[in-house]
Amino acid sequence: MGVNGLWLIGLGPGDLQQMTVAALDAARDADHRFLEGYTALLPPTELENMETIVGPWELRMRSAVEEPDDLLSLAQSSKVALLVVGDPLQATTHVDLELRCDELGIPCHIQHGVSITTIVTGAVGLQSYRFGRQCTFAYPYGEYLPTSPLEIILANRERDLHTLALLDLDPSGMGEGQQEPMTPGIAMDVLRKMAQKLDVDIEDWKIVLCSDMGTVDARISVGSPTDISGIKEGRIHCILVPANLHDVEAAALARW
Amino acid sequence: MGVNGLWLIGLGPGDLQQMTVAALDAARDADHRFLEGYTALLPPTELENMETIVGPWELRMRSAVEEPDDLLSLAQSSKVALLVVGDPLQATTHVDLELRCDELGIPCHIQHGVSITTIVTGAVGLQSYRFGRQCTFAYPYGEYLPTSPLEIILANRERDLHTLALLDLDPSGMGEGQQEPMTPGIAMDVLRKMAQKLDVDIEDWKIVLCSDMGTVDARISVGSPTDISGIKEGRIHCILVPANLHDVEAAALARW
Numbered sequence: 001m002g003v004n005g006l007w008l009i010g011l012g013p014g015d016l017q018q019m020t021v022a023a024l025d026a027a028r029d030a031d032h033r034f035l036e037g038y039t040a041l042l043p044p045t046e047l048e049n050m051e052t053i054v055g056p057w058e059l060r061m062r063s064a065v066e067e068p069d070d071l072l073s074l075a076q077s078s079k080v081a082l083l084v085v086g087d088p089l090q091a092t093t094h095v096d097l098e099l100r101c102d103e104l105g106i107p108c109h110i111q112h113g114v115s116i117t118t119i120v121t122g123a124v125g126l127q128s129y130r131f132g133r134q135c136t137f138a139y140p141y142g143e144y145l146p147t148s149p150l151e152i153i154l155a156n157r158e159r160d161l162h163t164l165a166l167l168d169l170d171p172s173g174m175g176e177g178q179q180e181p182m183t184p185g186i187a188m189d190v191l192r193k194m195a196q197k198l199d200v201d202i203e204d205w206k207i208v209l210c211s212d213m214g215t216v217d218a219r220i221s222v223g224s225p226t227d228i229s230g231i232k233e234g235r236i237h238c239i240l241v242p243a244n245l246h247d248v249e250a251a252a253l254a255r256w
Numbered sequence: 257m258g259v260n261g262l263w264l265i266g267l268g269p270g271d272l273q274q275m276t277v278a279a280l281d282a283a284r285d286a287d288h289r290f291l292e293g294y295t296a297l298l299p300p301t302e303l304e305n306m307e308t309i310v311g312p313w314e315l316r317m318r319s320a321v322e323e324p325d326d327l328l329s330l331a332q333s334s335k336v337a338l339l340v341v342g343d344p345l346q347a348t349t350h351v352d353l354e355l356r357c358d359e360l361g362i363p364c365h366i367q368h369g370v371s372i373t374t375i376v377t378g379a380v381g382l383q384s385y386r387f388g389r390q391c392t393f394a395y396p397y398g399e400y401l402p403t404s405p406l407e408i409i410l411a412n413r414e415r416d417l418h419t420l421a422l423l424d425l426d427p428s429g430m431g432e433g434q435q436e437p438m439t440p441g442i443a444m445d446v447l448r449k450m451a452q453k454l455d456v457d458i459e460d461w462k463i464v465l466c467s468d469m470g471t472v473d474a475r476i477s478v479g480s481p482t483d484i485s486g487i488k489e490g491r492i493h494c495i496l497v498p499a500n501l502h503d504v505e506a507a508a509l510a511r512w
Contacts, residue, residue, distance in 0.1 A: 012276060013368075020370060021280060022273040087370070089378025092504055098381070099507050112269075112470070114276060114343070115374040117384065122345025123366070125354070128373065132389050133417055159411070161389055214368070248348055251355050 006075040006101050008088035010113020013214020014043050016053050023111035024054070030081035032074055033057035036065055038175035039093070040085035040116075041236060043215050050083075057083065062175030065093055068100065075106050087115040116238065120164060120210045124220055124240060125252020132156030134164040137182060137190045137239075139171045150194035150202075153241050165239040181236040184209055188229035208240035208253065220256040262331040262357050264344035266369015269470020270299050272309050279367035280310070286337035288330055289313035292321055294431035295349070296341035296372075297492060299471050306339075313339065318431030321349055324356065331362050343371040372494065376420060376466045380476055380496060381508020388412030390420040393438065393446045393495075395427045406450035409497050421495040437492040440465055444485035464496035464509065476512040 009027050012018035019027070027033060035042075035050070037059045042050070050057060064070065065082070074080050088094050088110060101108035121128045133156065135149040153163045167182035182190075188207075195202040202225060209221045211234030221231055228239075245253060265283050268274035275283070283289060291298075291306070293315045298306070306313060320326065321338070330336050344350050344366060357364035377384045389412065391405040409419045423438035438446075444463075451458045458481060465477045467490030477487055484495075501509065 017278040018276045020274045087374045090384045095381045112370045114368045118343045118371040125351045128346045129390050
């Protein structure tokens with residue numbers, strides 16, 4: 001028969017009912033299931049549900065995915081599912097896994113998932129074609145604070161484009177566990193520190209905070225950096241920095 | 257009881273097995289189902305399957321969606337599903353529907369879908385955070401040919417960013433039927449005409465053509481404008497114009 005191979009399977013944004021039918025079938029049908037636990041996180045309730053919905057599974061952190069000899073040798077003789085929150089090919093590591101499979105002659109299959117990128121632009125009501133390059137706010141390490149995320153936002157604003165900023169999940173930067181998704185307060189601190197370094201005034205900016213998107217707790221807030229900084233609710237967040245708003249966009253944002 | 261309201265439901269990229277479990281449940285549970293037929297197209301085989309998988313449905317073209325009084329009055333007393341290829345909130349029209357529901361006090365629910373935007377960047381192997389603003393190639397009308405899509409591509413390349421270019425589906429521009437997805441040959445003609453107007457040499461560019469993504473016929477091709485222009489296979493296409501390639505990206509593209 002030979003149904004060996006690696007399946008890269010998107011779980012969607014959090015709620016497992018947002019897996020595609022094809023992804024769910026492939027995940028259930030696997031001999032081994034590993035949850036990739038470092039590029040994104042599932043809500044705790046969905047972690048609990050996963051065995052019932054999908055089947056027994058084990059957690060794999062960064063080193064096991066970036067040095068995947070064990071995964072790949074297992075995939076040579078059985079059907080191995082690597083479960084990834086969101087869409088499985090949005091992270092370079094997973095594209096690298098595809099290439100390694102190619103080299104080793106191991107079949108590699110992809111089951112896409114709904115990605116946070118689609119959800120936030122749509123849910124907020126900003127137009128997807130008006131987004132420039134996205135960026136990620138990293139946790140500051142001591143005195144080291146790169147200003148490139150704010151440079152990307154400024155370059156986008158200059159062209160009247162919105163920016164999606166993802167927020168770091170891992171203060172250690174190692175991807176091996178103990179993740180602490182960045183809070184709105186820390187994100188605004190990072191934004192202000194970058195602004196100080198680049199000598200830009202961002203205090204009157206309108207920031208859109210998207211919290212726990214794709215789960216039943218999804219929530220959108222709009223406000224100044226000071227407003228956003230004070231928000232304590234929510235588990236995983238990302239931020240949009242809008243450019244000038246078109247009419248429908250302004251009406252859409254006025255809802256929050 | 258009152259399960260009235262409008263459900264905007266993503267069908268995913270083509271193959272209906274790529275609907276999410278939640279979207280499929282919501283679509284099956286609706287009293288009335290309308291397929292939004294002008295922002296994107298389903299493959300003919302999936303159009304045939306839809307009644308079996310989802311339930312009976314009717315087609316709605318642009319005017320019925322942009323002037324949605326009928327849809328909304330139906331949604332005041334029953335559960336109405338508007339089925340949208342890809343993700344339902346990537347088009348402004350659908351955000352506008354949300355806002356109208358808000359005004360009228362009609363419950364509006366969203367079921368997201370896997371979007372072409374996620375699929376192409378991942379499947380091709382280019383990094384999602386290296387994409388600049390996306391653009392759309394429109395069919396030329398007589399002598400009128402806007403150069404803004406190429407300007408977007410050039411601005412992205414200047415910053416070493418990739419571009420996703422969607423291709424028009426509708427030579428009439430009316431969204432009322434008789435759609436003819438733009439062929440690779442026409443897309444390259446449009447690109448060359450824009451290049452001529454802007455006096456840019458694009459003949460040595462490497463173009464990535466993504467055809468029928470998210471269906472069993474998905475196919476990726478890489479080549480010069482002349483190579484791409486000659487491709488006759490495929491039904492719906494989009495194009496990526498890569499910037500300079502990182503190592504993993506170059507290895508990923510070398511597969512096609």
